[in-house]
Amino acid sequence: MPSSAKHALTRRQFVAASLPVLLMGNAAFASQQGPRLAVLDWAWAETVLALGAEPYAVAEAPLYNERVVSPALPATTIDLGLRSWPNMELLKSLHPGLIITQAGYGVPESRLETIAPTMALPLFTEDRTPLALAESGMSAIAERLDRKAEGDAYIARFDEALSKMRDTLAGDDGRPVLIVKFAGERLVDIYGRGSLFDDVLQRLGLENAWQEVGNRWGFSTAGLDAIARHRDARLVIIEPGPPPSLAQSRLWNTIPSVGAGRVFTIPPTWVFGGLPSALRFGRILTEALTPA
16 A cells, blocks of 8 residues: 555544544634623624624623534623523623614513614514525624624635535435424424525535425424434434434334344534524534545
8 A cells, every 4th residue: 555545534524634624714813802791692702702893792691602612702791691581680780882682582682672772683584484584684783893804704714614515525325415403202393495504505505305394494393203204314403312222222223224224423512693603514414424
C-alpha cells in the first residue's frame, strides 16, 4: 500500500473534519458592544450569538444549552422565564436597549414596545418557509446591531457549508428520508413541509418521505403505523430514541426500515431554530448518512 493511502480520509472522516471549520462563526469573538439585548425566542438568541453578540437576558436560558446545544449561551445570561410568557417585571427592570421576539408567539409586540424598542420577526408562518425567514431574520438583526458584515459572512458560510454537504451526499443511495422525534411511547412527530428540517433536506438534495401537511411548525404527530407505511425510507430519529420496551418489541422490529437496518439516530437539534440550528442539523444528518 502506498504511504499516501495510509493517510487517506474516509468520506465520513472528511465531513467530520471539515465541517466544524465551516461552522465557525463570530461567536468566539462575542462582545457586549451595542444595545443590551433581551431575547425571548431561542432561534433569534442563537442568531445573535452567531453574529458575535451576547444576549444580556434570554427566556428559559437554563434550558437553552440543553435543547439548542450550539452556539452556547454564556453562563452569565439572565433567565427571563417562559418563552411564551416571560417575567415582565424582571424584563422591565433590566432596562434592555432592544427586545427580540418571534412574531405571532408569546407576548404581543405592542406590549413589549412599552418596555423597549422591539423587533418581532416571523419564522413559522402560513407561507411555510422557515429557512428563508431565518436568513432574512439574521440579516435584519445584523443590520439593527450594526453587524451587517458579520451577517453577510455567516450567510455566505452557511450556503457554502450546505453546498459541500450536498456534494458529500451526491453518492447517496437515493432513498427518501423520514425525520421523526418520539412524542410518547408509540407516538412520533414527523417533520414535513413547513419545518426547518424539510427546508434543509431540500437544500441537501434529499427527498422527504413525509408529504402530509402538518401543523404551523411543519410536523405531524402520528402512530408507528405512519412510519411502517414508508417501507423504502431511511428512518432518522432525533434523540432520545424509542423507549427500551418498544425497541425490543416485535412491533418495532417488524417496521420495514427498522428490520432492514435503515435507522439513524442523531443528537438533539432545535426544531424551531434559525440558521445555526439548520446548519447543525445539516452537519449531523450528513455525518449520519455518510458511509464510514
